[in-house]
Amino acid sequence: MLVGGQGTRLRPLTLTTPKPLLPVAGVPFLAHQFARLRDVGVTRIILATSYRADLFEEVFAGGDFDGVELIFVTEAEPMGTGGAIANAAAALESGPDDPVIVFNGDVLSGHDLGAQLAVHLTSGAEVTLHLVEVDDARRFGCVPTDSSGRVTDFLEKMPNPVANQINAGCYIFKTRVISTIPTARPVSVERETFPNLLQAGAHIQAYVETAYWLDLGTPATYVQGSSDLVTGAIASTALPGAPGQALVLDGAQVSSSAQLVDGSVVGTGAHIGDAAIIRSVIFDDAQVGSGVRLVDCLVGFGAVIGDSSQLERCVIGDGAVIPAGQVLSDSRLWNQDGVLTITSE
């Protein structure tokens, strides 16, 4: 599992916490990933860490998640997605033709891993990629396939994509293919390894399945994913409670007149006044005043939202103090050297 990226699109939250450890539906996002893998029989996960690697070992101390063995392999320098796979391969125990499943650590997916593995094994491919179909592929690189499901190209973002299939960030490799990835420099698996393999005539197979799929890499998709887990739109056995309109963790204090809806989350130690919190994630120890309205917001650890503020699609960094009466949308707010800094999208 690749978890070493800097998560720049989620700054300022990722300045302190790596993206895969940010709280999503009440637990670090990785806990949902681990639970899903445990539930389909995975017993050993290698985490390719880089950015803030020590925090992963702290949060999942002991290298065990409910019986799943966790192994941390850290790059000396960030090696990109391909370099991270090559580096982590040192901990593999598989034979040359055995399958190795690689996940992006920030994707929430309900696809059938067993079915992807079956396609990989029956097609005999070197690599099998999970692809999803999207209505508008212009924001993504697209991955066309032939009638047998074999990948024919990897195309960068374009105004008129030739296919609506995109790379969903879950790959099955034959172990020996991983040993062909260079280790001495950063490598992107998406931009370099896959196109080069194709050019060299390798068989890359597609597994197309459009079950629930979301890349939680942006503020909008993060709130969406967290909300979908809370409401049960996608199931997770790591959800700390029953699915519903909102998740309030033990130790939070919420005013009886507060309105918490659309899959909002209130973290441990947070205080919520008479506020309306709509599809937002309030991290531990944050404070939200009375008369506040939050829509699609992420409120960092220990942040304070002053009374009557109205915030929509805002990301508030850890410990930031927002004065009363602020009306803002599409902004990032954080504390820089004791000064509240605001940038608009």
Ligand code: GTP
């Ligand atoms: P952005 O900076 O917002 O694009 O996020 P990101 O750094 O996570 O990059 P991206 O979403 O493209 O990364 C896809 C997956 O690969 C994520 O799970 C990252 O944690 C992981 N990843 C990206 N670069 C590296 C790297 O150099 N080393 C390791 N170990 N993982 C990486």
